[in-house]
Amino acid sequence: NVPLAMDPKHEWIYFSTFERDKVWRIPAAAVSDKSLSPKELGTKLEEYGQKPVSDHMAVDGEGSVYYCDT
Numbered sequence: 001n002v003p004l005a006m007d008p009k010h011e012w013i014y015f016s017t018f019e020r021d022k023v024w025r026i027p028a029a030a031v032s033d034k035s036l037s038p039k040e041l042g043t044k045l046e047e048y049g050q051k052p053v054s055d056h057m058a059v060d061g062e063g064s065v066y067y068c069d070t
Contacts, residue, residue, distance in 0.1 A: 003057040003067070014048060014065060018055055023048040023065060 003016045006028060014025045030036060030044040051057070054067035 003051070003054055005057045005059045005065070007059040007063065008061045012059070012063075014057060014059055016051055016057070018053065020053050021051060023051045023057070 002018065003014075003023075005014045006012065007014070010028055012025045013028050013031060014023055016023045025046050025048045026041075026044050030041060033041075036044075048065070051065070051067055052069075054069045056068045056070060058066045060066070
């Protein structure tokens with residue numbers, strides 16, 4: 001498992017590693033677009049911010065990302 005979350009509007013997928021690291025996001029529509037090559041899909045990634053060590057994340061309707069470690 002890795003920290004992974006989708007916003008409530010299902011527009012963005014957020015992900016990271018367990019360690020203190022960057023949070024990345026990608027449009028959900030891009031992930032399901034079978035016409036995109038892996039290279040084209042990679043251009044859709046956005047660095048969203050930093051995060052503490054955690055194994056879970058959630059996103060609220062305002063785009064705020066919350067982290068926890070269980």
